[in-house]
Amino acid sequence: MAARGRATIRDVAERAGVSAATVSRALSGNHPVPPATRTRVLRAARALDYVANAHARALVGGGRKMVAVVLRQVTNPFYAKVAEGVEAEATAHGRLCLVGSTGGDPQRELEFVQLMREEGASVVILAGGVVEDDAYRERVAHYAHALAAAGSRLVLCGRPAPGPDIPALVVEFDNEAGARAITGHLVSTGHRRIVFLGGLPGNTALDARVAGYRAALAAHGLPPAAAHVVDCGLGRAAGHRAMAELLRDGTEFTAVFAGDDMVAAGALRAIAEAGLRVPGDISLVGYNDIPLAQDFNPPLTTVHTPAEELGRVAVRMALRDPEETADTHQVLGTHIVVRDSVGPPSPERAQ
Numbered sequence: 001m002a003a004r005g006r007a008t009i010r011d012v013a014e015r016a017g018v019s020a021a022t023v024s025r026a027l028s029g030n031h032p033v034p035p036a037t038r039t040r041v042l043r044a045a046r047a048l049d050y051v052a053n054a055h056a057r058a059l060v061g062g063g064r065k066m067v068a069v070v071l072r073q074v075t076n077p078f079y080a081k082v083a084e085g086v087e088a089e090a091t092a093h094g095r096l097c098l099v100g101s102t103g104g105d106p107q108r109e110l111e112f113v114q115l116m117r118e119e120g121a122s123v124v125i126l127a128g129g130v131v132e133d134d135a136y137r138e139r140v141a142h143y144a145h146a147l148a149a150a151g152s153r154l155v156l157c158g159r160p161a162p163g164p165d166i167p168a169l170v171v172e173f174d175n176e177a178g179a180r181a182i183t184g185h186l187v188s189t190g191h192r193r194i195v196f197l198g199g200l201p202g203n204t205a206l207d208a209r210v211a212g213y214r215a216a217l218a219a220h221g222l223p224p225a226a227a228h229v230v231d232c233g234l235g236r237a238a239g240h241r242a243m244a245e246l247l248r249d250g251t252e253f254t255a256v257f258a259g260d261d262m263v264a265a266g267a268l269r270a271i272a273e274a275g276l277r278v279p280g281d282i283s284l285v286g287y288n289d290i291p292l293a294q295d296f297n298p299p300l301t302t303v304h305t306p307a308e309e310l311g312r313v314a315v316r317m318a319l320r321d322p323e324e325t326a327d328t329h330q331v332l333g334t335h336i337v338v339r340d341s342v343g344p345p346s347p348e349r350a351q
Contacts (some may be wrong), residue, residue, distance in 0.1 A: 001302060004145075007049060007050040008046035009050070009290050010047050010330065011050070011235075012041065012044045012046055012048055012050050013074055014168075015044035015047065015048060015108050016037075016040040016044040016059060017040065018037060018040070018041065018056060021269065022041070023041050023044075023045075023175060025128075026038045026042070027041065027042075028068055030228075032292070035192065035249065037192055039283075040087070041305070042112045043135070047326055048169060048185060048349040049146070049159040050333075052109050058271055062326045063096060065093045065095045065096060065122060066116075066119065066120070066121040066122060066123075066158060067086060067090040067096070067097050067098070067121065067122065067123040067315055067318070068097075068100065068116040068123065068124045068125065069082070069083055069086040069087075069097065069098070069099055069100070069124075069125040069127060069157075069235060069311065069314075070098075070100050070101075070102060070106050070112050070113065070124065070125065070126050070127065070334045071100070071101050071102070071110060071127050072101065072102055072103065072128045073101055073294045074099065074101045076109075077126060077160050077261070077262075077288070077290035077291060077292065078128060078260065078288045078290060078307050079254075079307075081099075081291075081307035081308045081311070082127045082128075082158070082307050082308070082310050082311040083099050083127075083165035083288075083311060084293055084308055084311065085307065085308035085309060085310060085311025085312040085313075085314075085315075085332075086099075086125060086311035086312070086315055087099075087311075088311075088312065089251070089309075089312040089314075089315035089316060090101065090123075090315050093315065093319055094177065095122070095123075095315075095319075098121070101110045105327045106135070108193045108302070109126070109139075110139065110143075112119070113143050113144055113146075114146075114163070115128075116152075117146055117147055117150050117152065117167075119149070120149075120151075120152070120294075121152055121154040121199070122152055122153065122318075122319075123152065123155060123315065123318040123319065124143070124147055124152060124153070124154050124155070125154075125155045125156075125157050125311075125314045125315070125318070126140070126143075126156055126157065126159060126208065127157040127158055127159075127310075127311070127314075128152070128154070128157070128158055128205070129158060129203050129204045129205025129206060130149065130159050130203065131133070131200075131202040131204075132159075132160055132194060132202065132204050133202065133230060134161075136308070137162035137163065138162075138163065140154075140156070140162045140168065141162050141163065141166050142164065143168075144166045144167045144339075145152035145166075145167065148167040151191060152330065153318045154167070154168040154169070154208075155168065155169045155171065155314040155315075155317060155318050156169070156170045156172075156324055157171055157172070157249060157311065158171075158172050158173065158205065158310060159178070159204060159298065159312055160172075160204055161253075161329070163283075168328075169311045169314070169317045169318060169328050169329070170328065170329045170330070170336075171310060171314050171317060171331075171332070172310075172330075172331055172332070173305050173306055173310065173331045173332040173333065173334055174217070174332075174333060174334055175205050175209050175212065175334075176209070176211050176212035176253060176288065176319035177193060177208040177212065177333075177334060178193055178208070178209070178212065178303040178305065178334035179208070179211070179212025179216070179257070180213075180215050181212075181216075181303065181334070181335070181336050182214040182220075182257060182285050182287070182302070182303050182336055183213045183216035183217065184216045184219070184220065185301070185321045185336055185338070185342065186257065186285060187216065187217070187220045187222075188253075188257045188347075189283065189342055189343070189344060189345075190344045190345050191254050191255040191345050192222060192226065192254070192345075193226070193252055193254050193255070193256070193345075194213075194226075194228075194249070194253065194254070194256070194257055195228045195229075195230060195246065195253045195255070195256050196210055196213045196227070196228065196229045196230065196244065196257045196259070197239060197242055197246075197256050197257065197258050197259060197263055197267055198229060198230070198232060198233065198234055198238070198239065198242075198258055198259020198260060198263040199231040199232070199233075200231060200233045200234065200259075200265075201231060202341065202345055203285060206259055209259060209287060213227065213229075213294060214227050226253070228253065230242050230246065232263075234259055234262060234263055235262055235263065235266070236262045236263070236265045236266040236269075237266060238263060238266065239258060239262065239263030239265065239266025239267045239270075240266030240267065240269050240270045241266070242266075242267075243256070243266065243267035243269075244270040244273070244274070247270065247274045247276075249269070253282070254282065254283065254341070254345035254346060255282065255283040255284070255285070255286070255345070256283070256284045257285050258284065258285065258286045258287065260262045260287045261286035261287065261289065261292070261293045261300060261302055262290070262292045262299070262306060262349055263290050264286035264293075264296070264302070265296065265340045266286070266293075267284060267295075268284060268296060268300075271284070273289065278341050278342070279297060279298070279341055279342050279343035280343065280346065281346045281348075282339045282346070283340070283341060283342040283343055284300065284301075285300070285302060285341065285342060285346075286300050286301075286302040286303070286308065287303045287304075287305070288302065288303065288304075288305050289302045289303065289304035289305065289337050291316040293337075293339075294339065296341070298339065298340035298341050299339035299340050299341065300339055300341050301337065301338050301339045301341045301342045302333050302335070302337055302339075303334075303335070303336050303337070303342070304334060304335050304336070305334050306332045306333070306334070309332060310332060313330060315333065336342050
């Protein structure tokens with residue numbers, strides 16, 4: 001069945017040994033169908049990966065014009081800005097926007113994508129970095145092919161495509177370049193002992209930031225041993241815990257590059273609790289430039305990422321004419337925002 005495209009209601013009827021009308025009644029649940037017959041129909045539908053044609057069902061009402069964005073966490077300021085961009089651009093095109101969160105659970109992501117497929121969403125956007133392993137590549141390839149067969153488009157927003165032959169669009173920003181720039185800023189201020197706080201091995205976004213950090217150190221003549229990566233993951237609590245441990249252990253450093261601004265927020269709190277000052281004792285930088293970064297004490301030097309534009313571009317790419325020859329992969333730029341959290345190395349800590 002996969003060789004010739006999407007299964008039809010007649011395919012399900014033939015496999016289950018019933019009429020198409022019976023299949024429709026069994027799947028809708030609006031009419032009485034013998035339990036044994038319903039079981040046969042559902043089994044056949046699963047075997048054929050059948051999804052009712054939501055577009056056809058919606059024609060009477062003018063069709064569904066829905067854009068869905070799937071986020072790891074809606075309370076994270078970066079993801080919230082991506083969702084804001086998706087919603088604004090979807091509205092500008094007369095589309096309804098639906099937002100879902102997964103908490104990083106692949107099963108929840110799968111269920112949400114399948115639901116959007118069944119509801120006939122014209123665009124499904126998956127946002128945020130992921131651990132790119134074989135399971136991820138297989139899962140996203142399935143999403144892309146299944147959505148394409150249903151007449152929908154998949155956009156990977158800030159995450160990589162699993163392969164060149166997958167029918168998915170990609171829009172991302174240059175994580176590595178941003179990390180090189182912010183690390184270079186610390187080195188140019190005199191820092192040589194810089195900790196990267198917030199690694200998460202396998203995560204595409206954080207691995208790129210770690211690579212940029214290492215590349216900047218090397219470009220300024222520092223040996224590979226100068227790199228110190230703390231794999232604590234993301235979030236304020238992770239940053240606070242890891243920073244407190246570094247200070248307790250007596251690790252020698254003068255500056256911290258936090259994997260994102262929320263890690264920086266936690267690190268800032270731990271530094272204050274230890275009776276130290278930023279930037280007098282320790283310089284601190286972040287990544288993403290969330291709205292609150294300018295309200296930290298002191299205001300945070302960070303890498304500005306185009307989160308809202310990321311969401312807008314994802315929608316524009318998906319809604320353009322499929323016959324257009326425009327690129328299916330776009331990379332947006334980043335830049336440093338210099339505030340007050342970086343200064344020269346403390347003489348006491350630099351010794």
